[in-house]
Amino acid sequence: MKKQNALLIIDAQYDFCNPAGALYVPNAENDIQRLSDFITTNATQLDHICVTLDTHPVNDISHPSFWRDATGDEPNPFTQITLKEVEDGKWTPNFYPKETKEYLKNLEAQGEFPHFIWTTHCLIGSKGAALDETLSKALEKWIKINKENNQYKQYQAVTKGTYPLTEHFGIFQAQIPVKDRPETQLNQSLLDSLNEYENVYLAGQAKSHCVATSLKQIMDYAPKLAKKIIVLEDCMSDIPNLGHLGEPIYQKAKELGVKFVKSDDVQL
Template sequence: MNDTFNHLLFVIDAQYDFCHQKGALYVQGAQADMERLAIFIEKNGSHLDHIIATLDTHHIHDIAHPDFWEDAQGNPPAPFTPISAAEVEAGKWKPRFEPEKTLRYLQDLEAQGEFPHFIWTRHCIVGTKGAALEDTFATALQKWAKEQRKNFQTVEKGLYPFSEHFGVFQAQIPDPEVPYTQTNFALLQTLAQYQTIWIAGQAKSHCVATSLKQILDFAPHLAERLVVLEDCMSDVAGLGHLGKPIYERAKKMGVRFAKATELVL
């Protein structure tokens, strides 16, 4: 492989709403994670051949936002409310859009057995400050781009309102009629050009874990090239157990784990 394709930094959802203490869905510890990540970029920038940053991006009416749902009295669910297919069938919660499609989604999600359906605080709304890259990380990216005479790449996910899109490579439940939700093989091929793929971002328990799982599912030959920067990501409080099996599997497949503060490339 050409020496110019050694190191890729792959950053998941390092956005204002997740990483800033005033963000709509702040992940506890994420601001400090971004400070460590910025130092990593500053210290190792000349060795980073490419940087990809994913952008979680949603509409107001999204299946995981309160505005999508109502109870029997017409009230939306509070953030952090779980909603099950059985509760929808019983009339406890009613989707305001496409009820049959929504119920089928919940049933498919539960059969998948990875994440229960959860209502989040409305976050990363398309075109808003919350969807933008977090300031510390964004500044480090721009400085890197200027000094190295390279452009970083962004990849958007989450705009399809009828499915969670935790992992960047595929929606949680792909819609066969919506290519945007299906496997992003082109992005996987981009990753495959690099000998080492450094992974960071938010949240460790959800979008980082699922993106990692999707790499292992769709491109298992990349496992030994992956390095998780474990001090540049944090769990959604109380939900770290959801991602734990993915990281355990990753270790067994040869994925390495390191601390950005201890690395010099």
């Protein structure tokens, strides 16, 4: 099989891409339509597609059920929780208090993303964790078109976020890797497999968080791969009011020469 063009799709799932999803990213359904059109238009020239799947247990450190305030109430989605607030008793973890405090300490020292509580989303095995239907159909069509050309292709699915005691935005590594938990540590094999391709197109949700962090991890851990990245900038959107969190990453990427293109400008 040729190893010319790969496509890495970050977290294009029901809960992010459908207006009825638990953590819907506004405009994501339009991003998905453009991405699906890109796949179909360039079907025979896309040699590999990798989709990532954000996947969480209910009692995840970023979900309301993990926490309570002084009156026993859960935090509202989009609440920011700091280590000082935990130490002062404003917020109390319902589980693993020692590990949670250590996590917040390390996260704040890292200085990249504050700890946010999200709407409970992408639960393991749920409808919300499934691939967006429009994208799923486009992937099936991509496989069928290539079959008709006597080419066997199948998309790769990679999960993240299953360990409940660390946020896991980027596909390649959790925000704070946990000792003895391989699923949180650097996925070098995925970096290596993508690096086998000449061009790696990048798209998905949300631009401000999971796409941005995945791109940063590529720049940090696989600089040779970073030079091959082509960001489909009209196939991703920010979580409202939080776009500023990812913007420094994209600015750095542009300074390093990462390409940014519109999906309909690409004819492979």
